[in-house]
Amino acid sequence: MEFLGDSNNPSALDVVSFVREVVEKFPNLRSTITEKLISTLSEIKSSKVFRGILWIVGEYVESPTDIQSAMREIRKVLGEIPILASEQRLLDAASEEGGAAAGGGEEGEDKEKEKEKAASRPRVLADGTYATETAYSTSTSAARLEAVKAAAKPPLRSLLLGGDFFTGGVLAAALTKLVLRFAEKSKDVNAINTLRAESMLIMTSIIRVGQSKFVTTQIDEDNNERIMNCIQTLSELQTEPAVQEVFLEDTKAAYSKMLGAQEKRAAEKKAAETARPAIVQVDDLLAFRQFSKKSADDAID
Numbered sequence: 001m002e003f004l005g006d007s008n009n010p011s012a013l014d015v016v017s018f019v020r021e022v023v024e025k026f027p028n029l030r031s032t033i034t035e036k037l038i039s040t041l042s043e044i045k046s047s048k049v050f051r052g053i054l055w056i057v058g059e060y061v062e063s064p065t066d067i068q069s070a071m072r073e074i075r076k077v078l079g080e081i082p083i084l085a086s087e088q089r090l091l092d093a094a095s096e097e098g099g100a101a102a103g104g105g106e107e108g109e110d111k112e113k114e115k116e117k118a119a120s121r122p123r124v125l126a127d128g129t130y131a132t133e134t135a136y137s138t139s140t141s142a143a144r145l146e147a148v149k150a151a152a153k154p155p156l157r158s159l160l161l162g163g164d165f166f167t168g169g170v171l172a173a174a175l176t177k178l179v180l181r182f183a184e185k186s187k188d189v190n191a192i193n194t195l196r197a198e199s200m201l202i203m204t205s206i207i208r209v210g211q212s213k214f215v216t217t218q219i220d221e222d223n224n225e226r227i228m229n230c231i232q233t234l235s236e237l238q239t240e241p242a243v244q245e246v247f248l249e250d251t252k253a254a255y256s257k258m259l260g261a262q263e264k265r266a267a268e269k270k271a272a273e274t275a276r277p278a279i280v281q282v283d284d285l286l287a288f289r290q291f292s293k294k295s296a297d298d299a300i301d
Helices: 009-025 027-039 047-060 064-078 083-101 105-115 139-150 155-161 165-185 189-210 221-235 241-275
Strands: 117-124 130-137
Touching: 009 027, 009 047, 009 241, 027 047, 027 064, 047 155, 047 165, 047 241, 064 155, 064 165, 064 189, 083 139, 083 155, 083 189, 155 165, 155 189, 165 189, 165 221, 165 241, 189 221, 221 241
Parallel strands: none
Antiparallel strands: 117 130
16 A cells, blocks of 8 residues: 555556455455555545545445544645635635735735736727726736645645545545445544534535636536535435435445456456357467577576
8 A cells, every 4th residue: 555655556556456446355354454545645646546545444444433534634735625615724824924024014915005006908899889997007916826825735635726526525525425324333423523514515616716716627527526525415414314324335335346346257258269160270389488488587497
């Protein structure tokens, strides 16, 4: 699992695929493997790897202690919540520092206003008439916003602010599964409500920041609806058993069925290759390995 944080994306994806198959086939290893996966969340850089690990964590983390540990690590890689409020605070702090550097107080504000230049130009409307369009250049504000976006952030937060809301949807589904499973296994009502409220806060935070100016790309309708469905599921925690079954049973059963189908196809292919007769033509060349030219890269027999 040391390769999960590798910058070489294909190798990390191969590790995730292998780990996912192992935790499904060997239930006695699930606790150890998921604990290791959770500890590596802060090292991951790829969104695809993040999605794979979040799916594994949501499906196979089962004990209440492990669920709470997973939530703590997820909070670490997300950073301060709510995301929008914390990013806005950073922007406000940068604006105050810029105003102080420019002279402080009202003088700084006056200088900022002087920098804003209004430019008017005629614009043709849909009906063919002309209208005056005024544009204000706020280069200083835009530069501060870009500086806030470029600041160092936790890995999962960086992906969300970069517009990767598919990962946000996977995160919402994983959080929903963790809360539902925690509610089944734990009798501590306060802990259940705390975990549910924290998860719903994370989901609403993703939606709100996805509609703000701090993201590279606005959140799309599909992921917005997916996260909203997860919020609704958690808000109706005890009233919709069918939905809980979909989250906790159906997805795992679908993956198990997919693995079975893959193994069946592999076995059929191997049997077909084994049963295929070896056909040798009378004019086929005979290859003598002893007479072949060896290269420096050949392995020693």
